[in-house]
Amino acid sequence: MPEKGIGELISELTQEVRMLFRQEMELFTVEMKGKVIHAAKDAVAMGLGGVLLYSGLLVLLAAVVLGLATVMPAWGAALLVAVACIASGIALVLKGQKDLVHLKFTPEQTAESVKETAKWAKTLKSTSSHRRTSFGSRSDIRKAI
Numbered sequence: 099m100p101e102k103g104i105g106e107l108i109s110e111l112t113q114e115v116r117m118l119f120r121q122e123m124e125l126f127t128v129e130m131k132g133k134v135i136h137a138a139k140d141a142v143a144m145g146l147g148g149v150l151l152y153s154g155l156l157v158l159l160a161a162v163v164l165g166l167a168t169v170m171p172a173w174g175a176a177l178l179v180a181v182a183c184i185a186s187g188i189a190l191v192l193k194g195q196k197d198l199v200h201l202k203f204t205p206e207q208t209a210e211s212v213k214e215t216a217k218w219a220k221t222l223k224s225t226s227s228h229r230r231t232s233f234g235s236r237s238d239i240r241k242a243i
Contacts, residue, residue, distance in 0.1 A: 118215060126208040133203055140198045147190030154183030 102110075161176030 122208060122211055122215070125211060126205045129205045129207050130203075133201065133205075137198060137201055140194045140201070142194075143190050144194035144198070147187045147192075147194060150183050150187030150190065152187075154180050154187055157183055 157176060158180035161180050164172040164176050
């Protein structure tokens, strides 16, 4: 099997680097989609919390109306429901906010893969420079001949 020329080797290396770059971009895309889905779930929890807060406000207004219409039992029950809705809404909003703040939008797997690729490229570079410098001086070339 004949050895490949430098041009062919460089061409193959270029194609492999392009393919590696495409794979890195695919990994980045997949990783970021996962993070966006997680953020969307947290946003839904915050939205649901907002709806419960609004419902609590409406029930609280109903409690005020019932409080004016009757003595204690009716508006007391409405007030209890309003406080429960508001507390639930606050808990959901705070949970979603806390989870969203702690979510890292950095593509960790892609970064690690890029570091490994850079490390590999450095070893490839040092190997190729070692080949070039094996006959670095004229005396070394004469000795080899």
